[in-house]
Amino acid sequence: MKASKYVVEVVNVGNELLDGRTVNTNLNWVCGRLSQLGYIVSRATTVRDDLKDIASVLKESLKRRPAWIIVSGGLGPTHDDKTLQAVAKALGTRLVLYEDVVEKLRHRYLALYEKGLIKDPTLTRERLKMARLPAGSKPLNNAVGAAPGVLVEKAGTRIVCLPGVPKELMTIFDNELAPVLEKESKGRGFLVQSITVRDVVESRLAPLLVETMKKYPMVYLKSNPKGVENVSVVVVDFIAEKRHKDLLEQSIQYFQERLKTLT
Amino acid sequence: MKASKYVVEVVNVGNELLDGRTVNTNLNWVCGRLSQLGYIVSRATTVRDDLKDIASVLKESLKRRPAWIIVSGGLGPTHDDKTLQAVAKALGTRLVLYEDVVEKLRHRYLALYEKGLIKDPTLTRERLKMARLPAGSKPLNNAVGAAPGVLVEKAGTRIVCLPGVPKELMTIFDNELAPVLEKESKGRGFLVQSITVRDVVESRLAPLLVETMKKYPMVYLKSNPKGVENVSVVVVDFIAEKRHKDLLEQSIQYFQERLKTLT
Structure with a gap:
């Protein structure tokens, strides 16, 4: 990018x-x-x-x-x-x-x-x-x-x-x-969408982040652990250029489907 | 410092x-x-x-x-x-x-x-x-x-x-x-005291800041304009090492005395 x-x-x-x-x-x-x-x-x-x-x-x-x-x-x-x-x-x-x-x-x-x-x-x-x-x-x-x-x-x-x-x-x-x-x-600009994941610790989420980015290389995933002790909350930002809006949405869908297999 | x-x-x-x-x-x-x-x-x-x-x-x-x-x-x-x-x-x-x-x-x-x-x-x-x-x-x-x-x-x-x-x-x-x-x-550390000055614009305050620092070289003055259009509020921070606490207080007193002549 x-x-x-x-x-x-x-x-x-x-x-x-x-x-x-x-x-x-x-x-x-x-x-x-x-x-x-x-x-x-x-x-x-x-x-x-x-x-x-x-x-x-x-x-x-x-x-x-x-x-x-x-x-x-x-x-x-x-x-x-x-x-x-x-x-x-x-x-x-x-x-x-x-x-x-x-x-x-x-x-x-x-x-x-x-x-x-x-x-x-x-x-x-x-x-x-x-x-x-x-x-x-x-x-x-x-x-x-x-x-x-x-x-x-x-x-x-x-x-x-x-x-x-x-x-x-x-x-x-x-x-x-x-x-x-x-x-x-020229109207380039980035889109960011954030997904909140509960009850899956970041270390367990890590391979799915990489997997999603490999499948959607135009989308960058960034995880932000927000959890306090004993409660895991991770906010995952999906970031892509505006022109890749469709890929951004697809990557989120893919991520959420695969996430179900982790929880 | x-x-x-x-x-x-x-x-x-x-x-x-x-x-x-x-x-x-x-x-x-x-x-x-x-x-x-x-x-x-x-x-x-x-x-x-x-x-x-x-x-x-x-x-x-x-x-x-x-x-x-x-x-x-x-x-x-x-x-x-x-x-x-x-x-x-x-x-x-x-x-x-x-x-x-x-x-x-x-x-x-x-x-x-x-x-x-x-x-x-x-x-x-x-x-x-x-x-x-x-x-x-x-x-x-x-x-x-x-x-x-x-x-x-x-x-x-x-x-x-x-x-x-x-x-x-x-x-x-x-x-x-x-x-x-x-x-x-060894317990060095800084003290900061802030004085809020109303109704004297920063540009008019500037010479007094310099004057006070010249008189009290162990004290650093930093002005922070907080004013919005048409209202002047400047917060002046007085900063000195802990061991110069007395000088810090003297410099504030000096500043406030001299400020009266500006307003």
């Missing part, structure tokens, strides 16, 4: 993800959307708010030549938001002030000021930081927050930087990226 | 984590426990159930020489459980049948059989798979499931493999690892 054109790597930036303060729901959401759209996430890396570390991770990822690298977090105005600086470092380029982004920030902070939500609309150094993007990149419109997303290409890999705030990440992904991804994957 | 003796990398194995079917709560839990115990997770990598990919990630991680690599997932009896094979590959060693683990599995499946929970206690090839560990490794007792944890050392880095089932992971971590980690970090 791998095809480098559809291979994506994800990089999540933020100490809070590695200190146990925040569950990385962004990764789950991005992976789910990418899978629906026909892409395979081959690897996800979470890294701290450290300029060198982020740049290293990006360089290593670029070497594996995925079609896309989706980066989240570290785009805000504070001292620990270092993602764009790291992207510039990884690409051997520098940050440039984008005048159109400055204009958007000016409007945004003025609007917030006029609504009485902030005391001062001045474009401080911290606010202007969000308009400094790696040279050659394209800002992606953020309809619900200040920091724009960023798209930049290097040797056939497109790097996309999204804010870590879930609502902003989701909005930019759905508005700015999903249409492009969908068009390029 | 970095010291290589206390640097840990985490590797999570499983397609379900990269296809959006499962939120990686194991990572969050492990990071939280490590942070409490005085360790820093420098990087976390999530990778698919692919032998080559898992082995590559482990080799790359070993090169960075963390004190520990905590791996989760891929220890079970099914075709897609490839972690131990990958560890052996990364270490240039092979899998060996551990007779003491075989004995434990034999007892476990017999007990389940006698309780009427499984139809057949035979140690099938799939069940025996869980007793094949990388040569030179040490099995870690799994009090709540079949697959043992695995500990193996390479050039000063200790690799620990834990099952992906949360209850099993947590039990092995707390019973077998936490006491060792705690002893070695």
Whole structure:
């Protein structure tokens, strides 16, 4: 099911993800959307708010030549938001002030000021930081927050930087990226159907999983043991490309028939 | 706050984590426990159930020489459980049948059989798979499931493999690892206190974060914007080693005093 054109790597930036303060729901959401759209996430890396570390991770990822690298977090105005600086470092380029982004920030902070939500609309150094993007990149419109997303290409890999705030990440992904991804994957996409098996322990199920996959090589089976001590519950995911919907259903039927002989 | 003796990398194995079917709560839990115990997770990598990919990630991680690599997932009896094979590959060693683990599995499946929970206690090839560990490794007792944890050392880095089932992971971590980690970090550990700031947008808060960190260099400040459109809520985490508890409290007091001048 791998095809480098559809291979994506994800990089999540933020100490809070590695200190146990925040569950990385962004990764789950991005992976789910990418899978629906026909892409395979081959690897996800979470890294701290450290300029060198982020740049290293990006360089290593670029070497594996995925079609896309989706980066989240570290785009805000504070001292620990270092993602764009790291992207510039990884690409051997520098940050440039984008005048159109400055204009958007000016409007945004003025609007917030006029609504009485902030005391001062001045474009401080911290606010202007969000308009400094790696040279050659394209800002992606953020309809619900200040920091724009960023798209930049290097040797056939497109790097996309999204804010870590879930609502902003989701909005930019759905508005700015999903249409492009969908068009390029030509409606490929994966189907997943899950079957819950009770009272057959995973070790006894294992040969049937292999047998089913051998009979239906276009379908991937993945078993997820959910049992607690003394109760066996295994959820088996059947995964196939949308165009193999019929095979997916046949494989489930086959699996369930054969399962009867095990219980 | 970095010291290589206390640097840990985490590797999570499983397609379900990269296809959006499962939120990686194991990572969050492990990071939280490590942070409490005085360790820093420098990087976390999530990778698919692919032998080559898992082995590559482990080799790359070993090169960075963390004190520990905590791996989760891929220890079970099914075709897609490839972690131990990958560890052996990364270490240039092979899998060996551990007779003491075989004995434990034999007892476990017999007990389940006698309780009427499984139809057949035979140690099938799939069940025996869980007793094949990388040569030179040490099995870690799994009090709540079949697959043992695995500990193996390479050039000063200790690799620990834990099952992906949360209850099993947590039990092995707390019973077998936490006491060792705690002893070695000599009660180091981090304290985190969070302050919620309302009505001051993050960009306006940014200089005060830097100012506070300059005044209290033993305390790390991390701001987390939680605001939705038109409402600014920023949670600021104050993080310090346990032994700097006083400085942590002073820095919070200083921050809150100075905050009054901003609102």
